Amino acid sequence: MTYSLNEIEAMSKRAARGAGFDWGLAEEAGKATRWLSEQGFAGPETLAALLTQNDGHPYASLSPIDVNDVWNASTGTLCPLIAGTVLCDLAARLDAGVTLGQTSYPIFLVPFVATAAKVSGTALTLSWDNTEICVSSDGGLRVSHSGDLAASVTKAVLCKGTDPSKCTDSHKNRKQDVDAKAWATLGAFAHRTYAPATEESRLAGAGAGLSDND
Numbered sequence: 001m002t003y004s005l006n007e008i009e010a011m012s013k014r015a016a017r018g019a020g021f022d023w024g025l026a027e028e029a030g031k032a033t034r035w036l037s038e039q040g041f042a043g044p045e046t047l048a049a050l051l052t053q054n055d056g057h058p059y060a061s062l063s064p065i066d067v068n069d070v071w072n073a074s075t076g077t078l079c080p081l082i083a084g085t086v087l088c089d090l091a092a093r094l095d096a097g098v099t100l101g102q103t104s105y106p107i108f109l110v111p112f113v114a115t116a117a118k119v120s121g122t123a124l125t126l127s128w129d130n131t132e133i134c135v136s137s138d139g140g141l142r143v144s145h146s147g148d149l150a151a152s153v154t155k156a157v158l159c160k161g162t163d164p165s166k167c168t169d170s171h172k173n174r175k176q177d178v179d180a181k182a183w184a185t186l187g188a189f190a191h192r193t194y195a196p197a198t199e200e201s202r203l204a205g206a207g208a209g210l211s212d213n214d
Contacts, residue, residue, distance in 0.1 A: 002177050003044075009034035011186050012047050016081070018192035019051040020059060028112075029081050035111035037176040039141065044178045046150055048185040050105045053152065054079060064100075070156075072101040077153060080105050084112030087159065091116035094124055095161035103128075104153050110135070113159055123164040128154040140167035 003011075013030030021029060029047065036043030054062060062079035064071040064086055071078060071086075080103055087094065087109065094116055103109070106128045114135040117124045123136040130147035134140075143149075 001180055001183060003183075005034050005038055005176070008037050008044055008176060008178070011183070011190060012044060014190035014193055015047065015051060015186040016189070018189040019055060021081075025059075025081065025085065028085055032081065032084065032108060032111040035114065036107065040176075041107060041110075042150060042179075043176065044186060045182040046105050046107060048182040048189075049150075049152065050080070050108065051189055052185060053104060067098075070099045070101050076102055078103040080108035084109050087112050088116050088119070091120040094120065094159050095122045097158065097160035100157040100159070102153060102155055103157050106131075106151060106154050106157050107149055109157060109159070114139070114141070123162050123167055124159060125162040125166070126157065126159050128157045134162050134167040136164045136167035140164070142166060142168050 009030040012033035013026050016029035017023060017026040033043040033047045036046065057075065059079065059082060061075045062073050062077065063082045064078060065074055066072070067086060067090065071083060073079070078100055083100055083103060087098070090098070094113070100109075106126075109126055110133055113124050113126050113133075117135045117137050118139070121137045123134065123140075125132055125134045127133070128147075129151065131143075131145035131149060131151075133144075134142045
């Protein structure tokens with residue numbers, strides 16, 4: 001099926017909320033999924049896989065414990081949506097280089113690094129395994145890879161400054177074909193937002209223990 005970028009963002013936001021993210025982080029998830037789709041990456045499919053993988057795990061356990069050395073989560077695997085928001089907050093530090101430990105679906109870090117590049121005015125490169133993605137402050141993008149862009153996990157990710165000339169403009173798609181099974185998975189997560197939550201379900205589901213400000 002083909003969906004507009006607005007539809008992809010709205011569904012992704014609702015699905016992330018249903019999976020346990022607070023509304024602020026769910027909005028970031030929606031924007032990140034839209035960005036990936038706009039660049040021609042498999043945004044909704046990757047989000048569906050990520051939310052399924054994280055389901056039942058408190059998101060606090062998937063967050064960086066320390067951002068001074070190598071970033072790691074208490075569970076051993078970082079959630080890229082959470083780590084990505086932290087990368088944006090620390091945009092000024094990325095030029096010197098930041099290393100993340102084991103991270104799930106690292107492609108989801110790219111939208112946040114693109115935002116950090118724009119905020120800091122610095123071209124940045126993100127690399128893992130045999131993949132390197134360069135983004136410039138003006139939206140340029142270059143992808144070099146011989147590995148799996150949709151890798152479900154990688155042992156380490158490096159983000160650092162790079163030469164802006166290494167980044168070229170990317171092709172942007174106004175609509176994106178989405179796998180029907182992945183869209184259904186997002187819909188199932190989104191449906192959780194329509195059911196009244198109980199204390200028991202909050203503690204049992206993904207995102208247990210997170211504060212809710214809505």
